[in-house]
Amino acid sequence: MTEVEPGVSGGRPRIMWFRRDLRLGDLPALVRAAEGAGGVVGLFVADPMLLSQSARSRRLAAAVEALDRSMAGALLVRAGDPASVVGEVAAEVGATEVHISADCAPYGRRRDADVAAALDRGGRRLVATGSSYAISPGRVTKADGTPYRVFTPFYRAWRDHGWPPPPGSPVGPDRPIGSPPDVPEVGWIRLPGLGSAGLLRHVAHLDCPEPTTGPEGVGEAAALRRWADFCSGDLADYATLRDRADLAGTSRLSAHLRFGEIHPRTLLRDLSRFGDAPGAEAFRREIAFREFYADVLWHHPRSATSSLDRRFDDHMVYRNGPTADADFEAWCEGRTGFPFVDAGMRQLLYEGWMHNRVRMVVASFLVKDLHLPWWRGARWFMSRLRDGDLASNAAGWQWTAGCGTDAAPFHRIFNPVSQGKRFDPDGDYVRRYVPELRGLPGSAAHEPWLHPLLAPDYPPRIVDHAAERLAALDRHRQMRTAAEDS
Ligand SMILES: Cc1cc2nc3c(=O)[nH]c(=O)nc-3n(C[C@H](O)[C@H](O)[C@H](O)COP(=O)(O)OP(=O)(O)OC[C@H]3O[C@@H](n4cnc5c(N)ncnc54)[C@H](O)[C@@H]3O)c2cc1C
Structure with a gap:
């Protein structure tokens, strides 16, 4: 990595604006930015819209800091509305091109349109190359050009479509999985800014007790390490x-993928070495689920907050009022009296992640046992x-609630006890997150009401699952009738 003064090497500097692609390897937009002769300004904009009160913001700040470290402190961090900040930085260094990986989510699309318009007014260009997906949303369509609504045919078409190999990385069996990224030779330009530590300070006041990292760590090097470990270990039995x-x-790559510390193209290239082995095939399908859901959101931006099946928003009756709010709080805090649900919700509170x-199971419980709207849980x-x-x-929420594209049928209602016994057969998971259950051996931890003396501090069940299951089916029937009558 070299550093240059703005403009000294002849051509104009270019800006690489990092957003959901906080890495240096396998990054086509950076490869393009580095093609210019005038050096590259690596920019991150601390957009108040994205620094909300969330565990994600803290994780984002840690990811930006890791990226900055991998650039030897050359990342420029400025705070403010990207529509003004990006143009100001471009004017400061005399850049005419700002390079990005496309953001495909609704806010990112609107923001990028605003930034492109602002740059255009100053005679500058926003250049998008690639996205966070192996195949950018909107590209895999049926023969008639319409989007897929069902996963399995999408998956077939997605595999047939194919994807390019990571740029700058030799493809082939000699290159070990998890080897350091191929970083293009970038002449970084340093400018005064907040610095990534400043960004961390900016979000440190957030009321959010979760750790910023999980066992998987933060940053590109950690993501590659995690992936290499997974390939040589748990992938074989993943299916x-x-x-x-x-x-x-599981891989625990979700936050790495979320912040673009690793790209799915890298994963897919490495998976191809395992052919159609069951573990590799199952993992490829999960990556495809991520791409399918991005495609759904691309075509239906409103689905972020509204049911794809409109009947659910227009005619389903949900509970509200103080008792519904109290039940919602019990769910959030892992106090429902159902061990598998409570363990999951406490894992979310403690770790900012859930299996x-x-x-x-917890989503099904909120919608079909507590009769609360899915978007409350999603928020x-x-x-x-x-x-x-x-x-x-x-x-994920709409699938569980039965109102999304390709959703589970509404009448498939998870029983929180039998799910727990099946997917945590010895009760180890629930005992790990719910200390009140540690006196119960083996799978008895899933039914503490059968052994009240062994778990005296554990809360009683807030609902009767069998009764609520029938109530949910009834609500669904009423919704269908109301929709037909309307
Ligand atoms: C109600 C609900 C909400 C969810 N919310 C999120 C979310 O906000 N962010 C998120 O990344 N995933 C979400 N998921 C999907 C899934 O639970 C997580 O991706 C997964 O648990 C992450 O753990 P992992 O990386 O070890 O997954 P692995 O099993 O190792 O899978 C590898 C990768 O494939 C992708 N993937 C796996 N399963 C799914 C899936 N069902 N849908 C989409 N992508 C998938 C993820 O990127 C994941 O990192 C949600 C699922 C449900 C049911």
Whole structure:
């Protein structure tokens, strides 16, 4: 990595504006920015819109700091509205091009349109190359050009479409998984700014007790290490063990992917070495789910907050009022009296992450046992998850609530006890997160009401699951009738 004075090497400097791509390797936008002869300003804009009170903001700040470290402190951090800040920095260094990876979520699309218009007025260009996905949302369509609504045909078309290899990285068996990224030779230009430590200070006041990192660490090097470990270990059994909440059998790459510390193209290239082995194939499908949900949000930006099946918003009756609020609080704090649900919600509180199977079970519980609207739970998840991603979160919730594209049928209602016994057979997961249950051996931890003397401090169940299941089915029937009559 070299450093240059603005303009000294002849050409005009270019700006690489980092957003959801906080890495240096496998980054086509940076490769393009570095093609100019005048050096590159690496810019991160601390946009108040993105520094909300959430675990995600703290994780973001840590990711920016890691990126800055990998650039030997050359990352320029400025605070403010990107529509003004990006143009100001470009004017300061005389850049005519600002390079980005496209942001495909609704806010990012609007923001980038505003920034492009502002730059255009100053005779400058916003140049997008690549995105956070192997295939950018909107590209995989049916033969008639319409989007897929069902995952499996999307998956087939997505695989057939294919994706380019990571730029600048030789493809082939000689290059070890998790090796350091191929960083293009970039002449970084340093400018005075907040510095990434300033950004951390900026979000440090947030009322958010979660750690900024999980066991998977933060930053590009940590992401590559995590991926290499996973490939040489748990990937082989991923197809059979990924649903087990008590085992650390999943990749824990979600926050790394969320902040672009690793790109799915890198993962897919490495997966191809395992062919169609069950673990690799199952993992490829999960990556494709992430891409499918981004595609859904791309075509239906309103689905971030509204049900794709409009009947649910127009005709479903949800509970509200003080008792509904009290139940919501019990759910948020992991005090529902259902061990598997409470363990998941406490894992979310303590770690800012939750196992996928448990996300489905706690979401089902909120919607179908407590009869609360999915978007209340989705908002709570977004405030607490370090990997909070609008597309995957809204789609995960809508899938569970039965109102999304390709959703689970509403009548498939998870039983929180049998799910717990199946996916945490020895009760290790619930005992890890719910200390009140530690006196109960094995799977008895899933039914503390059968052994009240062994778990005296654990709260009683706030609902009767069998009764609420019937109530949920009834609400669904009423919704369908109301929709037909309207
Ligand atoms: C209600 C609900 C809310 C969710 N909210 C989010 C969210 O905000 N952010 C998020 O990244 N994922 C979300 N998911 C999907 C999934 O739970 C997480 O991606 C996964 O648990 C992350 O752990 P991992 O990296 O170890 O996953 P692995 O099992 O190792 O999977 C590898 C990667 O594939 C992707 N992936 C796996 N499962 C899914 C899935 N069902 N949908 C979309 N992508 C998937 C993720 O990027 C993940 O990192 C949600 C699921 C549900 C049911």
